[in-house]
Amino acid sequence: MKELIMKTFLLPLKLLLIVLLFASAVNGQVILNSNRKPVIGDSFTTNDMDTTGVNEGASGANITWGFSNVSATGQQLIAQYVDPSEAPGDSLYPGLM
Numbered sequence: 001m002k003e004l005i006m007k008t009f010l011l012p013l014k015l016l017l018i019v020l021l022f023a024s025a026v027n028g029q030v031i032l033n034s035n036r037k038p039v040i041g042d043s044f045t046t047n048d049m050d051t052t053g054v055n056e057g058a059s060g061a062n063i064t065w066g067f068s069n070v071s072a073t074g075q076q077l078i079a080q081y082v083d084p085s086e087a088p089g090d091s092l093y094p095g096l097m
Helices: 002-024
Strands: 043-050 071-080
Touching: none
Parallel strands: none
Antiparallel strands: 043 071
């Protein structure tokens, strides 16, 4: 009986420790480095948000900002990466490519 109680106690404890281990490895911020840089033909979409009345609050270490009250305006912007020689105004930046 004692072994059964120990097994039923240790299993959730092990699961909790595994979850905590993986949760500590989660990173909410994108890391930008050379293998993530965009290439010609890539694109991304952004959504405009209504931030009326939103206050980001304090800054510093261990501060969490909550933006659950922002809402989408419905407007989107699609940005595309093109060859610089095909972009408008490319002649304004000679020698960059």
